Amino acid sequence: MISGAHVILYSQDPEADRAFIRDVLDLPGVDAGGGWLIFKLPPAEVAVHPADGPTRHELFLMCDDLDSQLDEFRARGVAITRPVSEQRWGKVTAIRLPSGAELPLYQPLHPTAHSQ
Template sequence: MFSGAHVILYSQDAEADRAFIADVLGFPHVDAGHGWLIFKLPPAEVAVHPTDGPPQHEFYLMCDDLDAVLADLAAAGVETTRQVTEERWGRLTAVRMPSGAELPLYQPLHPVAHSL
């Protein structure tokens, strides 16, 4: 029924964040015209969490080895913005994008759906 999902990240410095995703994170991309890059994401999954507040959406990049990813990003000069927390469902942190926005990173410790 569906062929994919399109995620949009709003940025105060879209050009710098696009370069970060392309050059530092190494995501392949197409140019939709005039430097408007659209990136191929790794396999994805979606979860629906309850909330008492207004609906919101979050975007996390998942990884199999959070420590290795953080070491690679640190070597590229990327700042970690949150201490790694150990939750029952996974390990969580975030890094700073050039625009100043945080990009959460997540190593799941639960079964994942993206490879079904």
């Protein structure tokens, strides 16, 4: 039986991104040894989309109220890297990690599987 999922973010500055996830996103975690932090994620779901080119994988953090979440991030000095885009499936944007990478964030407007 599948008991969970393990997501890997590759980073040019893993220490800074780990500190951001711990201190700014407030995700609890464990030290797997030597300061190698692994974070607990909120409930998750997986979707399979068609690919027009090479296959790839994406990670989006989800929130219930995107506008409030962005206000909280701005108050903490987090850079919002994309204007909020309203799609039929949700409202989407992205934030900047300390390494410079973007982390997409969205508020789903579709039924969610993780609450089932």
